[in-house]
Amino acid sequence: GAGVSQSPSNKVTEKGKDVELRCDPISGHTALYWYRQSLGQGLEFLIYFQGNSAPDKSGLPSDRFSAERTGGSVSTLTIQRTQQEDSAVYLCASSLAGGVYEQYFGPGTRLTVT
């Protein structure tokens, strides 16, 4: 596609429910990143994929968070048993490779846990 797309754009869920966030990277980009950004804060790195593998999962806040990427393209970030502190904007980015290339960001998914 023309750019990175994410869905849904907004998600409101009740505490304790599971949510799944989707990211469609730019075609041909092998590297994919997930970040989250709380209101007025910087970006918090969550996980990075090179192809379908994730060399670095150290940013995932807890074992309630998981991510997968299949076919070297679409990625899903799953949050189980959501908590109010999970409320944030979840941003996905992709780049040509995991090296020196700049990242192109999607519009984000705003998650609100009530």
Added chain:
Amino acid sequence: GQNIDQPTEMTATEGAIVQINCTYQTSGFNGLFWYQQHAGEAPTFLSYNVLDGLEEKGRFSSFLSRSKGYSYLLLKELQMKDSASYLCAVRDRPNTGGFKTIFGAGTRLFVKA
């Protein structure tokens, strides 16, 4: 550990020049990025430095000193539309392999008439 510091807020006047500083500490430095983020929008790429020196791109320039763990973003001929947050990000190559991009908290720039 890994740490990135940049000022929280800056204010400058339209037409002026502003310099936004960033200092970092990382174990496996592999490049430094600057991104611009307007309120409510996703970050967009501005510049990349991996070697020491100044990279110029139109009204925007970015400088890097690896020995000092220091970078700055220079914005010339400021325009009102430059009001945004500017994020300093360091690409780190941890011992575990792969790459990790660490973002600073961002500097909110207010451009006044």
